[in-house]
Amino acid sequence: xxxxxxxxxxxxxxxxxxxxxxxxxxxxxxxxxxxxxxxxxxxxxxxxxxxxxxxxxxxxxxxxxxxxxxxxxxxxxxxxxxxxxxxxxxxxxxxxxxxxxxxxxxxxxxxxxx
Amino acid sequence: xxxxxxxxxxxxxxxxxxxxxxxxxxxxxxxxxxxxxxxxxxxxxxxxxxxxxxxxxxxxxxxxxxxxxxxxxxxxxxxxxxxxxxxxxxxxxxxxxxxxxxxxxxxxxxxx
Numbered sequence: 286x287x288x289x290x291x292x293x294x295x296x297x298x299x300x301x302x303x304x305x306x307x308x309x310x311x312x313x314x315x316x317x318x319x320x321x322x323x324x325x326x327x328x329x330x331x332x333x334x335x336x337x338x339x340x341x342x343x344x345x346x347x348x349x350x351x352x353x354x355x356x357x358x359x360x361x362x363x364x365x366x367x368x369x370x371x372x373x374x375x376x377x378x379x380x381x382x383x384x385x386x387x388x389x390x391x392x393x394x395x396x397x398x399x
Numbered sequence: 400x401x402x403x404x405x406x407x408x409x410x411x412x413x414x415x416x417x418x419x420x421x422x423x424x425x426x427x428x429x430x431x432x433x434x435x436x437x438x439x440x441x442x443x444x445x446x447x448x449x450x451x452x453x454x455x456x457x458x459x460x461x462x463x464x465x466x467x468x469x470x471x472x473x474x475x476x477x478x479x480x481x482x483x484x485x486x487x488x489x490x491x492x493x494x495x496x497x498x499x500x501x502x503x504x505x506x507x508x509x510x511x
Contacts, residue, residue, distance in 0.1 A: 316497060320499075320501075326503070327501045327503040328443065328488060328490075329501070330498040330499060330500065333497050333498055340497070341498055343498075376443070378442075385492075385497065387445050388445070388499060389444075389445070390442030391442050392442045393441075
């Protein structure tokens with residue numbers, strides 16, 4: 286069964302450093318998402334991406350965040366200057382040909398900012 | 400307005416019992432209500448979903464009950480099994496956007 290994959294599974298970084306989290310969505314999906322989950326808290330929407338542009342973003346997704354689909358398979362989340370409060374599990378998700386299709390989540394990347 | 404409130408935070412049920420998790424929302428524009436199951440170290444996986452034009456949906460041992468007037472919906476797990484032990488999230492989406500708004504999660508433990 287096709288699945289969303291994410292790398293790395295765990296990233297440790299120093300405050301102020303840039304990190305790039307990578308995702309490979311399900312191959313025929315057109316909608317891509319990033320969510321995050323701070324330890325013990327709910328899953329929060331960050332951004333949705335369709336047709337090579339951001340379709341929606343939350344207030345969390347400020348100027349230090351960016352997303353990119355650099356090629357036909359990868360979808361990346363970049364955090365330019367990490368803060369302690371960016372420590373969380375980051376989930377990539379993808380859905381099919383419509384934004385209303387089921388979202389399939391990857392296993393997540395645990396980001397630890399020291 | 401965008402929140403989805405979920406309870407209880409944690410739940411312990413004996414094997415064979417019924418697990419019930421409740422969610423409430425305020426945004427009347429929400430028109431799709433999925434439940435996700437998450438095992439440790441894994442991403443959330445869709446379990447079952449409902450739209451507000453029906454009051455109940457059943458898939459195997461899992462049932463969603465939906466009360467549109469009360470703006471509440473719940474997940475019932477019948478004949479709960481130890482393999483059901485996981486964290487369950489309710490979520491909601493409004494028709495104008497594709498993002499999901501999640502509840503705070505319920506950690507379910509099914510004991511032998």
